[in-house]
Amino acid sequence: MSLSIYNTLTRQKEEFQPLDPPRVKMYVCGITPYDETHLGHARAYLTFDIIRRYLEESGYEVKYVQNITDIDDKIIQKSQKTGMKWSEIADQYSKAYFEVMDKLRVKPADKYPKATEHIEEMVKWIGGLIERGYAYVVNGDVYYEVDKFKEYGKLSERKKKDMLAGARVAVDERKKNPLDFALWKKAKEGEPAWESPWGPGRPGWHIECSVMSSKYLGEQFDIHGGGLDLIFPHHENEIAQSEAETGKTPWVKYWIHNGFVTVNKQKMSKSLGNFFTLREIFEKFDPMVVRFFLLSTHYRSPINYSDKEIQSANEAFGRICKFIRDIDFLLEKSTEKAPTIELEDLEEELLEYKDKFKVAMDDDFNTAGAIAAIFEMIHFCNKALEEGEVEKECLEVMKKSVLDLAKSLGLEIVSATMLVRPEAAEVVTVEKFALLGEKIEKMIAEREEARQNKDFKKADQIRSRLKEMGVAIEDTPYGTRWVRH
Secondary structure, eight states, rough: OOOOEEEEETEEEEEOOOOBTTTTEEEEEEOOOOOOOOOOHHHHHHHHHHHHHHHHTTTTTEEEEEOOOOSHHHHHHHHHHHHHHHHHHHHHHHHHHHHHHTTTTTOOSBOOGGGGGOOHHHHHHHHHHHHHEEEETTTEEEEGGGGGOOTTTTHHHHHHHHHHHOOOOOOOOTSSSSEEEEEEEOTTTOOOOOSSSSSSSOHHHHHHHHHHHHHOOSSSEEEEEEEEEGGGIIIHHHHHHHHHHHOOOSSSSEEEEEEOOOTTTOOTTTTTOOOBBBHHHHHHHHHHHHHHHTTTTTTSOOEOOOOHHHHHHHHHHHHEEEHHHEHHHHHHHOOOOOOOOOHHHHHHHHHHHHHHHHHHHBBOOOOOHHHHHHHHHHHHHHHHHHHHHHOOOHHHHHHHHHHHHHHHOOOOSSSSSOOOTTTSSOBBBBHHHHHHHHHHHHHHHHHHHHTTTTTTTHHHHHHHHHHHTTEEEEEETTEEEEEEE
């Protein structure tokens, strides 16, 4: 089965055929850094992280560009409200973004171009659109004339009359059409501005992405991504100005858009008071749990965030971690008894689940199906373990097979059911787990020594202390193992 991708432009799944294989050029609309990074950002950038990872694993050479809109109305408003320089605000929240993305194990883009570093190229583009008759100047502002682009609406499948009826555009009598959008904004008093042939000002939002993507990826490229909310007007406007400027059609071959995040079934927004930053979520849950939670739903579907649902993800992810710990435990205690399964047979059985994983990912990056394949593999392995002794080499293959699939999804697995109990005072992160594990192992060794010395009171006290820490222990013929629950 070949890789198929749902293309927003055609509203159907298509076999993926890059313009210049094995090279794949990919552009994703980046952040406007005026506030803390939230769960909606994580959904978007994790989606394209997975797409990039899988393309690379499939043998493609991916060049991934993600812009930073470091000048915008929201940044200016924040500057006016706080008294901070607009550039300091952009730097502060860009840094915060990179910090949380790193915790989520999102691979850095090959290039993060900033809007303010490409003003000269934007001015040149706008001048070209004016010369070609696609744009006009009004008192220092420059607008794109949508009526000149006959295919306007082809991405969003909206008709112009419907766009006008629902347009959230302030009526401006200077425009030829209310849908005409700003390419250049005349400077207002006290706002940052750059020089241009039409007077001081700054570029419009849409022109920024067209210019930066084309500069680093060329006049045509393979994939353009972003959230569903960017289809109109942002991506629609990008197509209009880019195809008018370059004369290339289609400007982008595949358009990919991720679904929204809701909170308790309502769209996440600051006005509803249900807005969660990643920093806030990471105070309760390990970043790997958040990553697992987001991957548990197909990227095009809406995903609902609630304490109950992310706690379920925490428990599910913990089952993968527990499986790895159980294998590690058996590797430490392995004996020389006759195995119940041969290595060659095991590898053949595991291939079925690896194939299921690949089929899911080839079907428009279906991470939910891929995770299901991982759990099927774990179920098979556990069943084999329950049936009797498994030789060390087979245990190692089981462990590697699960870890390899998890790694494909960017999931870092630790060998324990770690992380969070609902009543826990703090998150036990991946980083903290190693130290905690050493402490628990030491306590278990002390308990074992007490049992051997027939000091059962001390052994029971240690078990109680472990229970208070959220650690359950199980005495087996191979020794004592533990889980955090």
